[in-house]
Amino acid sequence: MIPGFRRLLSLSAALPLLAAVPAHADIDVARTKAAIQTSLDANYPKLDELYKDLHAHPELAFQEVRTAARLAAEMRALGFEVTEQVGKTGLVAIYRNGDGPTIMVRTELDALPMEEKSGLPYASREKTNWNGVETFVAHSCGHDIHMASWVGTAKTLLSMKDQWQGTLMFIAQPAEETVSGAKAMLADGLFTRFKKPDFAFGLHDSPRAYGTVAYRVGEISSNSDSLAIKFRGRGGHGSAPHLTIDPVLMAARFVVDMQGVISREKSPSEFGVVSIGAIHGGTAENIIPEDVTVLGTIRTYKPDVRSKILAGIERTAKAEAIMSGAPEPEIKITEGGKAVVNDAKVAEMSAKVLRAAFGDQLKPAPIGTASEDFSEYVNAGVPSLFFSIGVYDPQRVAAADAGGAQVAPNHSPFFAPVPKPTIETGIQAMTLAVLSAFDQRAAR
Structure with missing residues (x-):
């Protein structure tokens, strides 16, 4: 729900936001990137199928039964302990790998009550009842991208589990679009039935160039x-x-x-x-x-x-x-949702690794004008980082910025991310962010 990310500030204008971040990291970024790419090469075909299946079968807030079941099956196959129906249709997947911090990674499950007009071969044609009215349903905010990246991040982290110690807490949250899913999961014991995480991470796609990652310290939404x-x-x-x-x-x-x-x-x-x-x-x-x-x-x-x-x-x-x-x-x-406030220490910790990995493709983000109920986890006292990834061909975005045809934003019926580079960037960035939060104890 963050179309406000669509216009990144110029790097010079926002340089103070990133200036304190050194251009190095404690982990071996080159080696880690290579390991991530190896995992992506092996796993992307199945992630592409997952993404297109989710895209073609979207579900609205608190109706995400099929979607949650698909993700639960994916996580169980990886060896996660999965608890379903947390906050109605949400799920929590836990993977323990020795002593260390608990890191939460969140994705959203729900779609929007609107007709998709992207023309994609896997476009949604789904309809459902919403507030007593039959409506089309579409993933026009990109939560399907988030889910594919979420599963891919889990696969990647498990393929590299000799490089981290601790607990993964992957949550799939319902009803972000109605700003009610995070509250529902917390009310159902997310941080009491399960261990309250030491850190939390979330991402959102934006109509910028794929391959880019954007973040800021402090407020990032309204x-x-x-x-x-x-x-x-x-x-x-x-x-x-x-x-x-x-x-x-x-x-x-x-x-x-x-x-x-x-x-x-x-x-x-x-x-x-x-x-x-x-x-x-x-x-x-x-x-x-x-x-x-x-x-x-x-x-x-x-x-x-x-x-x-x-x-x-x-x-x-x-x-x-x-x-x-x-x-x-x-x-x-x-x-509804409160502003998401990125923790300064978590942002700096992650940015060290992200800058080393992405170089000038790590961008400063403006404060978004949209809202995000990821703020509920922040306000529950979990130090967090929420960042964005681009979804469109860089040449199309550059042409749009120069006054050409505009790219479709989030919530547009024409919103159509380019799957492979977008999902891969999401996996790379999230994996690196999570690794930056773990105590690095593995032999390298």
Whole structure:
């Protein structure tokens, strides 16, 4: 859910974020890269099949039964102890390899309620019921890339288990898109039934060049809240609006007037966004409905800006109803994910190895405007690093940056990562990050 990664800052602008990271690592990076590549050469054909199968059979939040079962089978085949149905459809896979830290690696399971239009031969044609409505389902955020990289990282780490000691804790989390899966897993005992990890890692794909890895110290995503406002009126015939109280008009005015809160009530230097994603109401062109519901998302970084915007939403919605002589609207604000904050020590520890391995392909990332419930693990006290990987041909991205045809971002129906280089980069980066967190005791 992190399309905000799509525009990386220029390296010069963000250099202070990376300047403290030395260009060397404690592990033998050249030897480790060669070992990772050997594993990739052996395992990629099966990972490609896994990716395309997951892509063609996406499932929505807390419906990921087939997806979770496929991943559980993959991890059991590797020798992991797998516990299913953690947080409804989530799973936890544990592999112990002597004494050492416990390292958590997280992937997401869920897809989006939208139609895929990528034209890929393995494109999704799946449909399901979502909130009482039949909808298409598509992996247009790239969680299938994450899952294939997750399994591939597990395979790679086990092929190199003479180079690390400790415990792998691989979790497959449901319902990231609804910002509820991490909470569900934690509520179901993720850090009590299983050992709380010493470190945690996660990744997300972005519409940048494949082969690149981007990270930053500190905040890397936004706070997220959702709004649902039901405007109630009095229905009637479209030819006699004077006999009705029109909730469509109230909703339309609210959508426009809400932007005044953003542009006039917060400082232009502070980030804050309100976007309306859905308006539901009515059944026919000549019937003014009884009610209309407006759904939207609110993104902020700072608590005071969040409070100001939430107050503005409530005030504006009530004002629209008063102007129409309508009953007070039903206003529901749902708190979503908090900002993901990368731990400075973990980021530096990982960046030493990643810079040695990727060179100038390790990029500085801006703060994302999207949200991520990976923050729940961070807020539970686990030092963590969340980073991004690119998915598109570098020449296409360069042309887009120069003003040419734009590449499709996450959540676009045309989002179509190039699988092999993207998945391989994800495996390489995640494997190196995990190894950087383990106590290096193996003989080299």
